Amino acid sequence: MQVPARFEYERAQSVSHALALLDRHGPESRVIAGGHSLLPMMKLRLARPEVLIDINDLAELSFLGVEGDELVVGALVRHAQLLADPTVGRFFPIFHDAERVIADPVVRNRGTVGGSLCQADPSEDLSAAFAAVRATAVIQGPDGEREVPIREFHRGPYETAVEPGELLTRLRVPLRPGAGSAYEKVERRVGDWPVAAAGAQLRLDGGVIAEAGIGLTAVGAEHFAAPGAEEYLTGRAPGEEAFAEAGRIAAEDCNPQADQRGPVAYKRHLAGELVRRVLTRAAGRAAGRAGDRQAGE
Amino acid sequence: MQITVTVNGQPYTRDVEPRLLLVHFLRDHLALTGTHWGCDTSNCGACVVHLDATPVKSCTVLAVMCDGHEVTTVEGLERDGELDAVQKGFAECHGLQCGFCTPGMMLTARWLLDNDPDPDEGRIRETISGQLCRCTGYENIVRAVRWAAGHEAGRAAAGEGAREGTRT
Ligand SMILES: Cc1cc2nc3c(=O)[nH]c(=O)nc-3n(C[C@H](O)[C@H](O)[C@H](O)COP(=O)(O)OP(=O)(O)OC[C@H]3O[C@@H](n4cnc5c(N)ncnc54)[C@H](O)[C@@H]3O)c2cc1C
Ligand code: FES
Ligand code: FES
Numbered sequence: 139m140q141v142p143a144r145f146e147y148e149r150a151q152s153v154s155h156a157l158a159l160l161d162r163h164g165p166e167s168r169v170i171a172g173g174h175s176l177l178p179m180m181k182l183r184l185a186r187p188e189v190l191i192d193i194n195d196l197a198e199l200s201f202l203g204v205e206g207d208e209l210v211v212g213a214l215v216r217h218a219q220l221l222a223d224p225t226v227g228r229f230f231p232i233f234h235d236a237e238r239v240i241a242d243p244v245v246r247n248r249g250t251v252g253g254s255l256c257q258a259d260p261s262e263d264l265s266a267a268f269a270a271v272r273a274t275a276v277i278q279g280p281d282g283e284r285e286v287p288i289r290e291f292h293r294g295p296y297e298t299a300v301e302p303g304e305l306l307t308r309l310r311v312p313l314r315p316g317a318g319s320a321y322e323k324v325e326r327r328v329g330d331w332p333v334a335a336a337g338a339q340l341r342l343d344g345g346v347i348a349e350a351g352i353g354l355t356a357v358g359a360e361h362f363a364a365p366g367a368e369e370y371l372t373g374r375a376p377g378e379e380a381f382a383e384a385g386r387i388a389a390e391d392c393n394p395q396a397d398q399r400g401p402v403a404y405k406r407h408l409a410g411e412l413v414r415r416v417l418t419r420a421a422g423r424a425a426g427r428a429g430d431r432q433a434g435e
Numbered sequence: 436m437q438i439t440v441t442v443n444g445q446p447y448t449r450d451v452e453p454r455l456l457l458v459h460f461l462r463d464h465l466a467l468t469g470t471h472w473g474c475d476t477s478n479c480g481a482c483v484v485h486l487d488a489t490p491v492k493s494c495t496v497l498a499v500m501c502d503g504h505e506v507t508t509v510e511g512l513e514r515d516g517e518l519d520a521v522q523k524g525f526a527e528c529h530g531l532q533c534g535f536c537t538p539g540m541m542l543t544a545r546w547l548l549d550n551d552p553d554p555d556e557g558r559i560r561e562t563i564s565g566q567l568c569r570c571t572g573y574e575n576i577v578r579a580v581r582w583a584a585g586h587e588a589g590r591a592a593a594g595e596g597a598r599e600g601t602r603t
Contacts, residue, residue: 140475141456142454144453145453145454146453147497174495180454181476190497192499241565242480242564242565243561244490244491244543244565244566247491248491248492
């Protein structure tokens, strides 16, 4: 039987209350959201917080919707909520593609977007998806809010820009009219963590790629991104050859480790192939949306 | 610490350690052993219960997190001595053999039908994909859920017909 070590439990009533509790209890306290990463670690005694601060009542962190020209995703938005939201599906199919293959429907009822990003597991799917769309993380601490580009948010395995005493409150994702996006993952069985996974967003302008975003997870890509491949694509015409070459560059630039999910060469192969596939699908979706717009005009 | 959790409509107040998991609160403190405890690692789904009408894996939820909330277990599926349509479906279609996975399967199935009264086979399989059954091969579980869906649809239609009948 797996039982966590003893701890004290506090339930936060608001963001400021959560911050006050974090301040009062110091570095040995930890917030708990869905608990689907933290509790398993506590059961294995890989984590031993002395105080847990429950943020599940903070409705202010559950906001999901478009504000101005951005999609705002509250840290406490559950995986299931992101997957069910039609606006998210319309503007960012990458999130729906990813959520469909994260864990299983029951785990998705509980796990949160903020918990996933803060956990910073090197195989986290949403880290790659948010890296692809170049989101901004909003972090709140005792001295107020600060913003961190998602590609500076993850500092290494299980390490983020969120300092002790701070909370991740939401993600801001710029809407890019006419852009298309996609996510694809190879897993050993349904609901498992990825062997490798990739996400991409493409914005086309005048027949060339104006902006490319590529996210990679589980293959040791720094900040879950593939900047070399993005740079290669920018300004080029979209097409099979360009996408295959981008995949080759991304595969070369990442740094997978061999483990029970596969050897290095296999993971590198997957990284290249998945990047090629998501770029192709993202371009198709971008073309579809451009068509929609013209039809509507 | 003292918590009050409403389980199957009845409030229970107990003094518990914060590290107590919901599955053990239900089984060891409330003697509701219908909720099974399997892998302990949120993989098998034997421990699924509804928390505020949504299925969760109770081995990965703290009992204290449920203070002031509502939990439904397999014991709460039947109403007024009558089994839920999902329970009847499992009985009719041989949806279980050893029964270890069954309470969790039925609670997830109940939630599915509450949100989609006529799910196809693919939808059913996807919804229970986080729950393992080592006996049935899932085939009869899918049949059981389809049976429940068909039965409830029939009952709802009959109910409407009866109401209309009294009106005319
Ligand atoms: C069976 C299973 C399968 C899974 N499969 C996948 C998968 O295929 N792909 C994948 O990507 N993930 C997978 N996951 C992980 C899942 O996505 C994450 O566990 C979960 O979403 C983390 O969110 P949480 O709300 O449960 O976080 P918690 O466990 O509550 O927290 C995780 C960490 O983040 C911190 N934290 C949480 N919220 C905040 C906040 N707002 N501000 C600051 N710190 C915070 C906590 O202190 C803790 O350190 C799986 C999990 C399980 C149990
Ligand atoms: S015991 Fe909870 S998922 Fe297996
Ligand atoms: S009936 Fe035995 S595990 Fe499902």
